[in-house]
Each structure stands twice: as structure tokens, then as C-alpha cells.
Amino acid sequence: MPENYLKSAIHENKFFHSAELVLGRDHAVADAETFVTEAAQSPDGVRIISLTDLPGGNPALPPEAFASFILEHGLTPLAHLTGKDGNRSLLEGRLHHLAKMGIENVLALTGDAQNAGFMGKAKPVYDLDSVLILELIRIMQSGIQYSLGARALRSTPFDFFAGAVVSPYKTHEPDQMMQFYKLHLKAALGAKFVITQLGFNLRKLYELKQYLIREGLGALPLVANVYIPTATIAKMMKSGEPSGCVVTDELIRRLEQEKKPQRLERAALMVAAVKDLGFSGAHIGGFGLTHKDFLTVMGRASEIGNDWKKKIDELIFEMPGDFYLFSRSGDGLSDGASPYNAPSGQHRASMKYTVSRLFHHYVIRPESSLAKFFASRLHLKGIDPRKDGSWRRGFWYKALELSSYYRIAALQCQRCGDCIQEHLNYAGCTMRWCYKNLRNGPCGGSRVDGTCEADAGQSCIWNIIYSDTLAAGEDPSKFGRVLIPPRDWSLDRMNALANRFANIDNYETRSVRTPTSETNNNSDA
Numbered sequence: 447m448p449e450n451y452l453k454s455a456i457h458e459n460k461f462f463h464s465a466e467l468v469l470g471r472d473h474a475v476a477d478a479e480t481f482v483t484e485a486a487q488s489p490d491g492v493r494i495i496s497l498t499d500l501p502g503g504n505p506a507l508p509p510e511a512f513a514s515f516i517l518e519h520g521l522t523p524l525a526h527l528t529g530k531d532g533n534r535s536l537l538e539g540r541l542h543h544l545a546k547m548g549i550e551n552v553l554a555l556t557g558d559a560q561n562a563g564f565m566g567k568a569k570p571v572y573d574l575d576s577v578l579i580l581e582l583i584r585i586m587q588s589g590i591q592y593s594l595g596a597r598a599l600r601s602t603p604f605d606f607f608a609g610a611v612v613s614p615y616k617t618h619e620p621d622q623m624m625q626f627y628k629l630h631l632k633a634a635l636g637a638k639f640v641i642t643q644l645g646f647n648l649r650k651l652y653e654l655k656q657y658l659i660r661e662g663l664g665a666l667p668l669v670a671n672v673y674i675p676t677a678t679i680a681k682m683m684k685s686g687e688p689s690g691c692v693v694t695d696e697l698i699r700r701l702e703q704e705k706k707p708q709r710l711e712r713a714a715l716m717v718a719a720v721k722d723l724g725f726s727g728a729h730i731g732g733f734g735l736t737h738k739d740f741l742t743v744m745g746r747a748s749e750i751g752n753d754w755k756k757k758i759d760e761l762i763f764e765m766p767g768d769f770y771l772f773s774r775s776g777d778g779l780s781d782g783a784s785p786y787n788a789p790s791g792q793h794r795a796s797m798k799y800t801v802s803r804l805f806h807h808y809v810i811r812p813e814s815s816l817a818k819f820f821a822s823r824l825h826l827k828g829i830d831p832r833k834d835g836s837w838r839r840g841f842w843y844k845a846l847e848l849s850s851y852y853r854i855a856a857l858q859c860q861r862c863g864d865c866i867q868e869h870l871n872y873a874g875c876t877m878r879w880c881y882k883n884l885r886n887g888p889c890g891g892s893r894v895d896g897t898c899e900a901d902a903g904q905s906c907i908w909n910i911i912y913s914d915t916l917a918a919g920e921d922p923s924k925f926g927r928v929l930i931p932p933r934d935w936s937l938d939r940m941n942a943l944a945n946r947f948a949n950i951d952n953y954e955t956r957s958v959r960t961p962t963s964e965t966n967n968n969s970d971a
């Protein structure tokens with residue numbers, strides 16, 4: 447197997463460049479083959495090739511189909527893996543496929559909203575999001591336990607080298623802080639490196655590094671996404687395709703006047719800046735770029751060195767009212783030693799929160815007298831409530847159905863049977879309001895106004911959860927520590943309250959994860 451250039455660059459603390467190839471809706475990929483062939487023939491060429499996983503919500507060749515071509519040319523593939531098109535079983539199967547090919551580098555993402563597809567939009571899946579994919583990878587590294595009849599088995603361990611993504615470019619506090627919190631969880635689940643969302647604001651990009659240092663995560667290798675857009679692509683991004691990109695009118699205005707050499711020069715300035723600012727690498731991408739263009743960018747970045755500071759105006763495109771975590775410093779970036787500008791805001795807890803909280807305290811909490819009373823009436827003694835459904839036919843199970851009326855009316859319950867409403871502080875159920883049904887924090891796709899990438903008429907529910915958590919007097923950073931397990935589909939359409947009393951929902955299997963905690967425990971598939 448050829449050297450894993452990504453792993454060795456990170457271990458040796460050597461700045462690296464990677465190229466993002468977007469595989470399209472065809473198995474004929476002549477442009478990608480030419481790029482890889484030229485990179486392999488160039489002594490100073492790109493050594494790490496990242497392969498997108500059906501990006502933009504469109505059908506495309508998956509990374510597994512092209513990674514062998516990269517390996518054959520002595521280069522290092524980085525396979526993206528999203529949860530948008532396949533459930534946990536398929537994701538595990540794809541990871542076994544990658545392991546069989548000897549591909550260690552996997553970038554875990556939630557995935558874009560579905561877009562075009564054969565005879566209409568595809569069904570959104572999102573059975574696992576980015577953090578749960580990282581957790582699956584972490585467990586598969588030491589072998590996943592499963593049973594076959596009476597036999598207990600464990601899959602062959604494989605040394606995956608997993609990475610995560612984060613957006614530092616969110617324009618509002620809730621979106622941005624939730625991105626930061628989710629990154630804590632990703633670090634705790636074993637992300638070995640982090641690649642940023644693409645963007646065009648160096649101050650915000652560097653704030654991410656400053657934040658990680660402040661939070662004790664400064665050793666987490668951070669790779670800056672340096673995207674080289676044309677004016678046409680920038681306009682598409684501004685309109686939400688692909689989702690989660692922040693593009694200003696000023697950048698579009700400049701791009702309209704520029705030719706390729708100027709665009710490559712701006713990218714070279716950005717590569718020089720992030721190298722100087724201590725990033726681990728630059729992840730370079732752009733539609734229609736040749737390997738020669740990459741050599742131009744890399745070569746110019748070396749020549750520019752720390753002279754990028756003279757042209758910092760080329761690297762900071764700000765949205766009106768952009769949220770910054772730190773105050774501005776004299777060098778045009780942020781002062782990483784200044785107090786955090788978040789969390790902020792004064793809200794009052796809603797009536798829905800107050801009533802639901804009281805109900806949780808007196809009826810649902812396992813220590814409460816009423817919870818013990820109901821549990822004792824459900825005929826659970828001596829049976830496995832997962833395998834034996836007889837307890838669901840008794841009087842008290844049916845009586846608990848009354849709770850569903852409140853859940854549906856006040857909390858828009860979707861009867862997933864595996865409730866996390868109290869974790870979300872009753873702000874709104876993500877099984878109802880999040881297009882991707884996420885349970886561990888937001889995707890990176892929210893629009894610049896904080897609305898959902900899949901529905902411009904609706905706020906991203908995680909922004910509401912952030913604000914309502916503050917209103918409830920709680921610390922929203924809990925979303926960066928508590929890992930909610932994937933939804934248990936055997937509980938679908940069942941009574942969530944009864945499942946709680948039978949102790950078969952997620953309540954006891956949530957876990958607190960921190961980057962320093964022991965994360966080597968394994969669990970059943």
C-alpha cells in the first residue's frame with residue numbers, strides 16, 4: 447500500500463495541500479483521471495486527493511469507485527462519507543468496502559439536502575449524521591461486535607484515519623456557536639483532523655483556530671478549505687447551491703472583473719495566510735481547475751510567504767452584521783484573548799417549556815414516584831420488553847396513550863418512540879422540524895439568515911434550540927458533550943412514555959463525551 451501522505455503530514459506536522467475532486471453523474475471521469483495522472487507525474491504535485499460523496503444532493507459516482515485509481519498512481523485518497531443516501535447498515539458496509547481497499551482516510555459528513563434525482567427528488571435518509579458516522583468509525587477501528595445466532599463475533603479491526611468538517615462562516619451567533627459545540631463532539635469521537643467549510647473571510651476562519659486554542663483543542667489539526675470560484679459559481683453559492691456557503695456581493699463584483707490568474711492569486715494569498723497562521727494544510731478546490739492551476743497556487747503561496755498581510759483586504763469579505771466570537775484586533779483579524787461575544791441575549795422560558803419541564807420532573811424522571819408507579823403497572827417483570835410485546839396490550843399502556851395528545855399538540859411529536867424532547871429543552875422536535883432529523887446538533891447547511899437549507903421559510907430548528915436553551919437558563923455547550931445514540935427504529939410508532947418507563951429508549955444510553963474522555967469502549971452493533 448502506498449504511503450498515506452495525509453497521515454504522515456499530520457504526524458510530522460508538515461503543511462500539506464489536498465485537492466478536492468467532485469465526481470459527477472457519470473462513470474466516465476476523464477478529467478479526474480487526467481488530474482490524478484498529472485499530479486502523480488509531478489514531483490511537487492498534490493499528493494492527497496479528496497473525493498466527494500454525491501455532493502449537492504445529486505446522483506454521482508461514489509468515492510469508492512475512483513479511489514483505486516488514486517492508489518494505483520501512488521497518491522492518497524480521502525473518501526468523503528455522508529449519511530444522506532444510506533442508512534447505518536449501508537454506511538457500515540461502505541466502511542468495510544473502504545477497509546478492504548486499504549483506504550484509511552475518511553471524512554465524515556452529514557450530507558447536503560437531496561436535490562435532483564431519477565424521476566424526482568430522492569428520499570432523505572440521514573440515519574446517521576456526521577458525529578454518529580465518526581462514532582461508527584471509532585468502534586470499527588477495534589472491530590464491531592455482533593451476533594450471528596448464538597455466536598458472538600467481532601469484525602476485523604481497521605486503522606481508519608477519520609476527519610470531520612466545521613463551518614466557521616456562519617453569520618449569526620446561534621448557527622456559529624452550534625457549529626463550534628458540535629466540533630467538540632467530533633473531536634471527542636476521534637476526529638484526527640478537521641476541514642473547514644469553504645469560505646472567503648480569513649478573520650472568521652482564523653477565529654476557529656483561536657477558539658480551538660482557547661478551548662484546549664489547539665492540537666487538533668485544522669485544514670483550511672480554499673475554494674476558487676468563478677463569478678457564476680459564486681452566484682450559485684449565494685443562492686444556496688451548494689448549501690451553507692457564504693458569498694458577499696463584493697466578492698461577486700470582484701470575480702466578475704477577474705480572469706483566472708487573479709482568482710488563482712487570491713487563492714495563493716489564502717494558502718500563504720493559513721500556512722503562516724498555523725493551519726495544518728490547505729484543502730483546495732474549484733470547478734474546472736487543472737493540476738497546473740494547483741501548482742500555480744502552491745508555487746505562488748510559497749513566494750508570497752508572510753507578505754499576505756499586505757493584501758489582507760483580498761481575504762476578508764464580510765457579510766453585513768457578521769457575528770464574531772472575538773473583538774477585532776489591530777491586524778484586521780480577531781483578538782483571540784478578548785472575551786467571548788457569546789452566548790448573548792435575554793429570553794424568557796416559554797410556557798411550553800415550563801409545563802413540559804414540570805411534567806418531566808414529576809412524571810418522567812426515573813426517580814419520581816409516578817415514574818416508578820407506572821413502571822410497576824406495565825407488566826414488565828420477567829420479560830424482555832424489546833422482544834416480548836405482551837406488555838403493550840395492558841390497561842396502563844393504553845392509559846399512557848393520553849400523553850400522546852399533549853406531545854402531538856404541544857411538541858409536534860412524530861411518534862419516533864425514542865424521545866429526546868427534554869434534551870432539546872422542548873424547543874421543537876427535530877424529528878418534525880429538521881429536514882435531516884438530526885439529534886446531535888445542526889448540519890452546516892443553514893442559510894445566511896439562519897433558515898434551513900431545505901426550507902427557506904423556516905428557521906433552522908437548532909437555532910431555536912440554542913436560544914430556548916439559553917432562555918431556560920441552561921448552557922447550550924451541552925450539545926457539544928452529550929452524544930445521543932442513533933434513533934432506535936424498533937420503537938417507531940410506539941408510545942415514547944411507555945418506552946421510557948420500560949427503559950428501552952435512549953435515555954440511559956446517552957453518553958457524555960469530551961476530547962479527553964476514554965473513548966475506547968465498544969458496543970454492540
Ligand code: SF4
Nearest residue numbers: 880888889898899906
Ligand atoms: S433544520 Fe438546520 S440542521 Fe436541520 S437540515 Fe435544516 S439547516 Fe440542517
